[in-house]
Amino acid sequence: xxxxxxxxxxxxxxxxxxxxxxxxxxxxxxxxxxxxxxxxxxxxxxxxxxxxxxxxxxxxxxxxxxxxxxxxxxxxxxxxxxxxxxxxxxxxxxxxxxxxxxxxxxxxxxxxxxxxxxxxxxxxxxxxxxxxxxxxxxxxxxxxxxxxxxxxxxxxxxxxxxxxxxxxxxxxxxxxxxxxxxxxxxxxxxxxxxxxxxxxxxxxxxxxxxxxxxxxxxxxxxxxxxxxxxxxxxxxxxxxxxxxxxxxxxxxxxxxxxxxxxxxxxxxxxxxxxxxxxxxxxxxxxxxxxxxxxxxxxxxxxxxxxxxxxxxxxxxxxxxxxxxxxxxxxxxxxxxxxxxxxxxxxxxxxxxxxxxxxxxxxxxxxxxxxxxxxxxxxxxxxxxxxxxxxxxxxxxxxxxxx
Amino acid sequence: xxxxxxxxxxxxxxxxxxxxxxxxxxxxxxxxxxxxxxxxxxxxxxxxxxxxxxxxxxxxxxxxxxxxxxxxxxxxxxxxxxxxxxxxxxxxxxxxxxxxxxxxxxxxxxxxxxxxxxxxxxxxxxxxxxxxxxxxxxxxxxxxxxxxxxxxxxxxxxxxxxxxxxxxxxxxxxxxxxxxxxxxxxxxxxxxxxxxxxxxxxxxxxxxxxxxxxxxxxxxxxxxxxxxxxxxxxxxxxxxxxxxxxxxxxxxxxxxxxxxxxxxxxxxxxxxxxxxxxxxxxxxxxxxxxxxxxxxxxx
Numbered sequence: 298x299x300x301x302x303x304x305x306x307x308x309x310x311x312x313x314x315x316x317x318x319x320x321x322x323x324x325x326x327x328x329x330x331x332x333x334x335x336x337x338x339x340x341x342x343x344x345x346x347x348x349x350x351x352x353x354x355x356x357x358x359x360x361x362x363x364x365x366x367x368x369x370x371x372x373x374x375x376x377x378x379x380x381x382x383x384x385x386x387x388x389x390x391x392x393x394x395x396x397x398x399x400x401x402x403x404x405x406x407x408x409x410x411x412x413x414x415x416x417x418x419x420x421x422x423x424x425x426x427x428x429x430x431x432x433x434x435x436x437x438x439x440x441x442x443x444x445x446x447x448x449x450x451x452x453x454x455x456x457x458x459x460x461x462x463x464x465x466x467x468x469x470x471x472x473x474x475x476x477x478x479x480x481x482x483x484x485x486x487x488x489x490x491x492x493x494x495x496x497x498x499x500x501x502x503x504x505x506x507x508x509x510x511x512x513x514x515x516x517x518x519x520x521x522x523x524x525x526x527x528x529x530x531x532x533x534x535x536x537x538x539x540x541x542x543x544x545x546x547x548x549x550x551x552x553x554x555x556x557x558x559x560x561x562x563x564x565x566x567x568x569x570x571x572x573x574x575x576x577x578x579x580x581x582x583x584x585x586x587x588x589x590x591x592x593x594x595x596x597x598x599x600x601x602x603x604x605x606x607x608x609x610x611x612x613x614x615x616x617x618x619x620x621x622x623x624x625x626x627x628x629x630x631x632x633x634x635x636x637x638x639x640x641x642x643x644x645x646x647x648x649x650x651x652x653x654x655x656x657x658x659x660x661x662x663x664x665x666x667x668x669x670x671x672x673x674x675x676x677x678x679x680x681x682x683x684x685x686x687x688x689x690x691x692x693x694x695x696x697x698x699x
Numbered sequence: 700x701x702x703x704x705x706x707x708x709x710x711x712x713x714x715x716x717x718x719x720x721x722x723x724x725x726x727x728x729x730x731x732x733x734x735x736x737x738x739x740x741x742x743x744x745x746x747x748x749x750x751x752x753x754x755x756x757x758x759x760x761x762x763x764x765x766x767x768x769x770x771x772x773x774x775x776x777x778x779x780x781x782x783x784x785x786x787x788x789x790x791x792x793x794x795x796x797x798x799x800x801x802x803x804x805x806x807x808x809x810x811x812x813x814x815x816x817x818x819x820x821x822x823x824x825x826x827x828x829x830x831x832x833x834x835x836x837x838x839x840x841x842x843x844x845x846x847x848x849x850x851x852x853x854x855x856x857x858x859x860x861x862x863x864x865x866x867x868x869x870x871x872x873x874x875x876x877x878x879x880x881x882x883x884x885x886x887x888x889x890x891x892x893x894x895x896x897x898x899x900x901x902x903x904x905x906x907x908x909x910x911x912x913x914x915x916x917x918x919x920x921x922x923x924x925x926x927x928x929x930x931x932x933x934x935x936x937x938x939x940x941x942x943x944x945x946x947x948x949x950x951x952x953x954x955x956x957x958x959x960x961x962x963x964x965x966x967x968x969x970x971x972x973x974x975x976x977x978x979x980x981x982x983x984x985x986x987x988x989x990x991x992x993x994x995x996x997x998x
Binding site for chain 2: 382384408409410412413415416417419420421422423424426437440441468470471484488494
């Protein structure tokens with residue numbers, strides 16, 4: 298992997314959850330030993346009437362990442378996210394934010410924690426129908442008793458950021474679903490909390506709007522660098538926006554990892570079944586398949602280029618000079634030219650085949666057309682035009698096939 | 700051979716025992732009202748003073764001024780000229796048919812009863828919505844209040860406080876307060892969970908949630924409860940007149956005993972007119988202020 302990969306392992310841990318259990322029922326504490334002994338959800342339900350929500354959850358969220366928790370309905374993901382701000386208290390376990398155990402907070406401290414540290418976006422928006430859009434956005438500040446003028450100014454600004462300038466005086470019922478969720482997002486951003494909890498935030502929206510919102514979230518995140526915990530049941534969505542993904546099944550974490558790891562190395566049958574139907578071409582970006590190019594040709598003579606290709610047993614080579622990636626030269630062609638002019642520079646229009654390059658962060662799907670026009674590996678260049686790697690055609694075929 | 704008559708006849712208590720129970724309870728209550736009746740009555744003195752003052756105000760003011768004030772309130776609440784015209788017509792008809800003073804008396808007692816019912820009912824409803832235990836305790840009490848024949852609870856009230864306005868007000872409130880309590884409780888319990896959760900997630904205190912989210916969103920339901928309370932209070936006017944509450948109820952009572960059909964009809968219609976005015980005005984007010992909720996409430 299290159300340095301372009303989001304090196305989340307280097308980032309500082311912001312939230313740490315350890316040994317978290319959630320059992321729903323009247324005597325949850327007394328059922329806990331049974332759950333710990335490994336009895337299944339169904340067994341516990343049949344024997345005691347208690348529902349096991351979460352079982353031995355251990356995870357950590359790094360500062361500045363989008364951490365996606367993915368699972369099907371009933372997997373406990375919505376229960377899970379409500380533990381982060383203690384809308385639900387665990388039966389047992391620790392939740393630490395910046396090293397502070399939030400289970401120890403007093404009621405007053407908890408309120409302050411919710412006001413300043415975390416904000417939340419809800420699946421069905423959770424807007425207040427009796428307040429205007431602007432008042433909804435300003436709600437977080439209003440309950441902190443921030444001066445009215447100040448909070449409305451701030452709300453207006455966030456409303457503009459999410460693309461709803463001018464809608465401030467409307468009531469939520471007058472807005473479409475997508476617009477309402479933008480209000481929800483603006484409301485969450487307005488308190489300037491560092492951590493953003495998003496509970497299936499885009500699940501209630503239709504596919505086109507959903508994808509638009511995902512783009513907007515990624516764009517905002519690039520600017521704001523919040524720590525986002527995102528719940529979804531949609532693997533495509535998880536792969537698209539997640540820096541890391543946790544897969545939850547029946548209240549147990551199946552796998553936590555980067556999207557590529559989940560996709561290419563599923564930890565168990567469940568995850569494998571899950572990722573089977575994913576459109577990999579869309580979910581993976583070119584960077585994940587990119588390989589280093591051993592031998593890059595520079596601005597050199599035909600003779601030395603042939604020599605270099607022979608030495609590395611290459612049929613063709615990528616050419617890159619001080620201006621960056623230039624194109625591809627083939628040995629056959631070089632040998633034809635060599636008969637006439639051995640000393641000619643290979644960086645010339647007659648020799649170079651202008652194979653288009655792709656960028657490391659574009660999706661594999663969008664790179665496929667570029668790969669079809671020729672028989673060479675697909676060159677990958679960074680923004681400045683520098684050649685960073687290539688993707689062999691066989692690799693693309695293999696990933697798309699399996 | 701043992702006595703098997705209990706098979707064919709319900710085994711009831713001996714006559715003597717029943718009389719003893721009645722005597723003991725009656726005696727105890729009479730003793731209680733003799734000892735504490737005056738004290739309890741004096742507790743209601745401020746209310747009585749207010750009732751008398753309000754009734755005098757309505758009767759002593761010139762009729763055109765009273766009508767003007769009523770119309771201003773109606774327009775302020777409903778913003779509807781049509782409704783105002785209807786109200787004006789009814790009030791004029793009432794006045795021309797000689798029922799102005801009685802109508803004002805009824806209006807004053809109904810207004811006071813409604814305000815007191817709201818004052819008692821909404822906090823009780825809030826309490827019920829916050830605690831399942833409170834709900835379990837209050838619900839059967841409300842059932843009793845609504846189904847117990849009014850005459851039955853008139854007896855102890857009259858024994859304790861005598862005949863007059865205050866016992867009337869108490870009887871009316873007992874009969875009329877349950878809807879506002881029930882619907883306040885229901886309205887708050889029906890508030891969208893996610894909206895409430897959102898408020899909590901942003902760090903709202905219990906008070907901020909109650910006044911900022913729960914009560915405003917429950918308001919359409921609470922208004923329906925208030926409306927029902929007003930209607931039931933008006934229905935109680937005739938019964939209350941039996942214990943000396945003056946107003947439209949007394950002529951009705953008189954016409955029952957003397958078979959004055961027209962007198963009864965006119966006064967009955969005046970009660971209906973008041974009921975319709977209260978109903979339409981409160982309904983239009985509720986509708987007007989909650990228009991923007993659209994279809995979003997409680998979804």
